[in-house]
Amino acid sequence: xxxxxxxxxxxxxxxxxxxxxxxxxxxxxxxxxxxxxxxxxxxxxxxxxxxxxxxxxxxxxxxxxxxxxx
Numbered sequence: 001x002x003x004x005x006x007x008x009x010x011x012x013x014x015x016x017x018x019x020x021x022x023x024x025x026x027x028x029x030x031x032x033x034x035x036x037x038x039x040x041x042x043x044x045x046x047x048x049x050x051x052x053x054x055x056x057x058x059x060x061x062x063x064x065x066x067x068x069x070x
Contacts, residue, residue: 012043014050014067023066030059038070 016037018024027033033054039061041052048063061067 009042009044009051011040012050013038013040013070014043014052014061014063015039015070016061016066017068018066019068020065023062026062027066030054030061033059043069 016027016033016035016039018027018035027035039050039052039054041050043050043063048065050061050063050067050069052059052061063069
């Protein structure tokens, strides 16, 4: 019997760190956000998205592309 995977977002912290070319270009779309910054937000383990607020706007990083969990 296959076990279904639930989408359970988790409160987390992530450090901005570029790992891939795609990650570099995605980060460039978030004006003013630089590598090394640690952010608080919500991590989705299913798609590896890290959602957070940046300067009052919703933003997203991708764990393994342009961020790492801390």
